Amino acid sequence: MAPWRARPGWGLGGAAVLLAAALVLAGRRHGFGVPDYAQFVVDGLQAGAIYALVALGFVVVYRVTGVINFAQGAFVMLGPMLTITFLGASTTVSAPRLAASALAAVAATGALGVVVYRLALHPARGALLLTKIMITVGVYLVLQGTALLAWGPRPYVLPAFATLEMRDRSVLVGDVLIRAQSLWIWGTTAACLALLALFFERTLTGKAMRACAVNRLAAQLAGIRVDTMATLAFGLAAVLGAVAGIVVGPVTRPTFDMGLEVGLKGFVAAIMGGLVRFQGAIAGALILGVLETLWAGVTLAGFKDLFAFVVLVVLLLARPHGFAGAEAEAERP
Amino acid sequence: MRDTRGRSRGLVAAAAVVVALGWLEAARPWGLSLPRLTGGLVHLDLLIRAGIFTIVLVGLNLLMGYAGQVSLGQAAFYGMGAFFSAILTVRAPVLGIPPTVASTWWWPWLLMAVGTVLVGGFAYAIGLVILRLRGHYLAMATLGLGIVVYIVLRENLGLPHLNLTGGFDGVFGIPRLRVGPWMVWPAARYYFLVWAVALGAVALGLNLIDSRVGRALRAIHGAEGAAECLGIAAHRYKAQVFALSAGLASLAGSLYAHFQAAVVPATFGFVPSLELVVMSAVGGMTSIWGAPAGAMAVLLMSEVLRTRIRHVIPGVAGEIEAVVFGLLLVGVLLFWPSGLVGRRAGNATALPPAGRRAAEGAAP
Numbered sequence: 001m002a003p004w005r006a007r008p009g010w011g012l013g014g015a016a017v018l019l020a021a022a023l024v025l026a027g028r029r030h031g032f033g034v035p036d037y038a039q040f041v042v043d044g045l046q047a048g049a050i051y052a053l054v055a056l057g058f059v060v061v062y063r064v065t066g067v068i069n070f071a072q073g074a075f076v077m078l079g080p081m082l083t084i085t086f087l088g089a090s091t092t093v094s095a096p097r098l099a100a101s102a103l104a105a106v107a108a109t110g111a112l113g114v115v116v117y118r119l120a121l122h123p124a125r126g127a128l129l130l131t132k133i134m135i136t137v138g139v140y141l142v143l144q145g146t147a148l149l150a151w152g153p154r155p156y157v158l159p160a161f162a163t164l165e166m167r168d169r170s171v172l173v174g175d176v177l178i179r180a181q182s183l184w185i186w187g188t189t190a191a192c193l194a195l196l197a198l199f200f201e202r203t204l205t206g207k208a209m210r211a212c213a214v215n216r217l218a219a220q221l222a223g224i225r226v227d228t229m230a231t232l233a234f235g236l237a238a239v240l241g242a243v244a245g246i247v248v249g250p251v252t253r254p255t256f257d258m259g260l261e262v263g264l265k266g267f268v269a270a271i272m273g274g275l276v277r278f279q280g281a282i283a284g285a286l287i288l289g290v291l292e293t294l295w296a297g298v299t300l301a302g303f304k305d306l307f308a309f310v311v312l313v314v315l316l317l318a319r320p321h322g323f324a325g326a327e328a329e330a331e332r333p
Numbered sequence: 334m335r336d337t338r339g340r341s342r343g344l345v346a347a348a349a350v351v352v353a354l355g356w357l358e359a360a361r362p363w364g365l366s367l368p369r370l371t372g373g374l375v376h377l378d379l380l381i382r383a384g385i386f387t388i389v390l391v392g393l394n395l396l397m398g399y400a401g402q403v404s405l406g407q408a409a410f411y412g413m414g415a416f417f418s419a420i421l422t423v424r425a426p427v428l429g430i431p432p433t434v435a436s437t438w439w440w441p442w443l444l445m446a447v448g449t450v451l452v453g454g455f456a457y458a459i460g461l462v463i464l465r466l467r468g469h470y471l472a473m474a475t476l477g478l479g480i481v482v483y484i485v486l487r488e489n490l491g492l493p494h495l496n497l498t499g500g501f502d503g504v505f506g507i508p509r510l511r512v513g514p515w516m517v518w519p520a521a522r523y524y525f526l527v528w529a530v531a532l533g534a535v536a537l538g539l540n541l542i543d544s545r546v547g548r549a550l551r552a553i554h555g556a557e558g559a560a561e562c563l564g565i566a567a568h569r570y571k572a573q574v575f576a577l578s579a580g581l582a583s584l585a586g587s588l589y590a591h592f593q594a595a596v597v598p599a600t601f602g603f604v605p606s607l608e609l610v611v612m613s614a615v616g617g618m619t620s621i622w623g624a625p626a627g628a629m630a631v632l633l634m635s636e637v638l639r640t641r642i643r644h645v646i647p648g649v650a651g652e653i654e655a656v657v658f659g660l661l662l663v664g665v666l667l668f669w670p671s672g673l674v675g676r677r678a679g680n681a682t683a684l685p686p687a688g689r690r691a692a693e694g695a696a697p
Contacts, residue, residue, distance in 0.1 A: 145655030
């Protein structure tokens with residue numbers, strides 16, 4: 001294998017840098033200066049942190065079960081929606097109450113992830129890949145439709161964590177505005193990453209899950225309950241999705257159909273990083289977030305959402321055999 | 334070789350059903366109309382929509398059931414056809430097409446044909462590259478492609494000063510079709526046009542699956558690598574069937590535009606793409622006859638939901654549809670993978686483990 005093949009990160013990184021340069025050049029047309037770009041990067045890193053959490057959910061499920069869970073976006077939507085429901089209609093929100101609601105929402109979504117796996121995917125574990133893909137698509141339709149029934153089409157408001165009100169606090173660093181919620185988002189993502197690292201490195205269950213990812217048959221022969229690990233992976237992915245949705249809730253006004261967009265962007269991030277690597281997914285997510293925000297700044301407003309999908313199609317075409325490559329083939333007997 | 338006489342008998346029977354249903358509707362003055370017989374459930378509109386979806390589903394079944402390639406963005410091609418017809422008939426003056434041409438009766442028919450060929454050609458070009466992807470990657474790429482097309486339609490093709498697609502509001506005032514001085518309207522006439530095309534598509538599909546191409550597609554579905562070793566140019570066959578399915582979707586989209594007289598981008602987004610997949614699965618994607626069966630069954634079901642559930646659960650009309658569609662998709666795939674009329678022998682769903690591994694190929 002040629003040496004440059006072994007390091008796909010370089011090619012992708014180079015392409016990202018070139019694209020960023022092109023977007024910055026395009027921005028000169030609008031007369032953007034350094035502070036504008038700094039602001040784009042900060043906003044992009046905020047979006048990227050969310051995509052990272054979603055992408056990790058894809059990676060965990062894919063590594064353990066070999067399935068890409070199209071319903072992942074629905075978990076992202078359920079997080080804030082359930083939090084708002086658990087908060088109730090009270091006008092003043094106390095911090096413990098918000099925390100308890102958020103935790104309950106995360107737990108409920110995690111449980112739902114487990115239920116989804118046991119009811120919809122476990123019975124189909126012997127089926128064709130095509131069937132599994134369509135089953136997760138069906139699950140997404142059910143969850144989004146149920147959300148529409150339960151919460152209606154209107155956008156909701158989740159109070160900012162720092163102020164417990166709609167208006168958030170923010171600081172100016174130079175000319176760059178940093179919202180308190182951005183700090184919450186970065187902090188939560190970092191905490192989740194640390195916990196995930198601890199889980200996979202230090203706990204027996206985490207190691208068992210990694211074993212399933214490397215070789216399912218061998219893991220089974222070693223006495224690991226592969227089914228249980230797959231169930232856990234779905235639960236974990238749902239939890240990550242719900243956390244992502246909740247921390248971004250105060251910024252984006254959650255709606256019943258927000259899951260599609262966030263879910264797909266998380267997937268793009270996961271695929272940018274190779275689909276099986278956690279670090280890759282995080283790097284991909286941050287790059288995607290920044291590039292997307294730059295793109296949104298320099299093009300038509302309505303084309304904001306186009307970027308991730310164009311990147312997706314181009315990326316997939318550039319590497320037609322998939323990003324998991326040799327690593328994934330070795331993993332999947 | 335399958336019995337081709339049985340196939341033409343099936344087509345004749347289907348044509349007889351189509352004529353009989355149309356006749357019933359025409360018998361309205363004598364108190365025998367379809368809605369009356371079916372308790373108000375089936376109107377001509379529903380049958381026309383079923384015919385339009387049948388055209389799309391024939392292509393989708395060839396692509397998914399026979400060639401084993403997922404497409405989660407099929408509604409995009411449907412929308413491209415619809416908007417092509419809509420824009421070039423309604424916005425002809427903006428585009429500098431002389432009114433002497435744009436107001437002739439053959440102009441919409443010409444557009445329909447040109448749109449079908451253009452969208453098919455576009456899909457062929459895309460398909461040559463995109464269909465190298467497999468499984469999840471292909472599903473995601475088609476999904477992404479579908480969303481890109483939807484956003485481009487919604488954002489006026491990126492040309493806001495021309496306002497070609499009408500943005501969120503879409504294009505309205507699309508003219509009815511004519512043949513010389515005769516209108517293909519009221520709906521009863523349009524119904525026969527749509528179903529003539531739909532049965533034509535079914536006949537095309539039936540002929541195709543028994544041909545060289547059809548056998549190649551099934552071989553590709555069973556084991557792509559093995560098929561290539563036998564000398565089947567898999568990528569070209571896959572691109573061809575992708576182009577065919579896109580062309581059929583585009584044709585159906587044109588028919589839809591002239592039927593509704595208005596098109597909005599929301600009709601061709603992500604969830605409509607999934608609805609097509611649901612219809613295909615319910616009808617049975619391993620059979621061409623699954624196309625009309627699935628279209629009819631799912632449309633009837635949503636009609637029941639719309640008109641009946643509303644009385645049971647107040648305030649819930651269309652919202653419950655997505656839930657039911659999703660449950661239906663999961664349920665059918667888990668418990669009834671052959672669908673209404675699909676064959677298990679079509680090796681789409683129930684393969685033994687060894688064959689399955691080969692079918693999934695090396696890429697995940």
